[in-house]
Amino acid sequence: MTREERAALVAGWRTMGYKLYGPRVAVVRDKAEERTDGGIYIPETHQTKTPVGTIIAVGPGVDLEEFNYGFVPGDRVMFSKYGGTTFRVLLADGSKVDVEYLNAKDIFVGWDGEDPNELPEENK
Numbered sequence: 471m472t473r474e475e476r477a478a479l480v481a482g483w484r485t486m487g488y489k490l491y492g493p494r495v496a497v498v499r500d501k502a503e504e505r506t507d508g509g510i511y512i513p514e515t516h517q518t519k520t521p522v523g524t525i526i527a528v529g530p531g532v533d534l535e536e537f538n539y540g541f542v543p544g545d546r547v548m549f550s551k552y553g554g555t556t557f558r559v560l561l562a563d564g565s566k567v568d569v570e571y572l573n574a575k576d577i578f579v580g581w582d583g584e585d586p587n588e589l590p591e592e593n594k
Contacts, residue, residue: 476524480543482561483526490529493574495541497523497549498567521551523570531574539574550576 479498490496502517525545541547553576558566 476526476544478563479524479526479561479567482563482565482567483543483559485562486560488527488559490527490571491531492529493531494529495525495547495572495574495577496527497525497547497554497570497572497577499523499570519551522546522548526569529574539577541574541577541580545580547577547580549578 483496488496500520500522502520503512504517505511523546525541525543525547527543528541549570549572554570554572556568556570559569560566
């Protein structure tokens with residue numbers, strides 16, 4: 471997912487007026503791999519859910535002193551594979567998106583950039 475697509479998701483969420491309560495975070499999962507390295511198609515029923523996604527909304531409880539994680543919409547994060555609840559929501563442009571509602575404590579790590587495996591220039 472590109473930065474522009476992530477920004478559109480965040481804007482679409484805000485436009486619809488959805489709200490989160492407590493220390494919750496709304497995350498859109500990255501798409502699973504549809505093909506193997508050898509080019510073989512993987513059916514959707516056998517694709518593994520990737521535990522990586524983009525935050526599109528943050529509940530008010532996340533900013534409390536005991537839960538001060540510093541999350542903002544647009545951040546890329548890795549979270550518990552089986553944590554949270556999935557809902558399909560309608561965005562302002564009419565598209566439907568599967569959103570994971572996670573407890574803030576279920577998020578392990580966050581980073582800047584497209585790929586978590588990319589090292590910043592100073593670390594190479």
